[in-house]
Amino acid sequence: MRVLVAEDQRVLAGFVATGLRRAGFAVDTVHDGADALERLALHAYDVLVLDRDLPRVHGDEVARRLVAAGSRTRILMLTAAAAVEDRVEGLDLGADDYLGKPFEFPELVSRVRALRRRSAPPLPPLLERGGLRVDTVRRTAVRDGRDLDLSPKEFSVLQILLEADGAAVSAEELLDRAWDAHADPFTGAVRVCMSKLRAKLGEPALIRTVQGVGYQL
Secondary structure (H helix, E strand, O other), X not given: OEEEEEOXXXXXXXXXXXXXXXXXXXXXXXXXXXXXXXXXXXXXXXXXXXXXXXXXOOHHHHHHHHHHOOOOOEEEEEEOOOOHHHXXXXXXXXXXXXXXXXXXXXXXXXXXXXXXXXXXXXXXXXXXXXXXXXXXXXXXEEEOOEEOOOOHHHHHHHXXXXXXXXXXXXXXXXXXXXXXXXXXXXXXXXHHHHHHHHHHHOOOOOOEEEOOOXXXX
């Protein structure tokens, strides 16, 4: 799952990004509305965490343009303007959710996950296949009763493969959905992650490489 954080307070932006990454999301950050629109035009983000009071292009205008373009990116407005009339105005602009500052971080993570579920076909929180049980809420993965102890990146890749329900997923799609904009597509990051994931899953092998296409569970 890929998230864009648009927040002009750099310390707060870094705090939010770090926490979301620890929760297993791929996160990019920008600090003004113009950069937010540029990133949104380049990448298909699942969720935009949007401060309303952004420089260059106001957060309200970012929301308007995103909605007008018919984007599937869900908008969570995160702002100090938390009065009822502010929330109503933000939701009327096209925001899918609204969270006032200060906030409790577990609530932010929960709201981001909920928005992602709205933007994708509905899936159960517990995904199972071939003796594999993945709890996408608690972010635990077990195979035949054995805890897999996956890293956040490995968990994200496994979840994407499970959600594909047997279809092959390309390395490009995995890179786009599970890594942030700083990932170098030529470093073999997907291949390395896949090798570690396969080792943790053990035998018999659950992931196969589809030559010229990608990876299939």
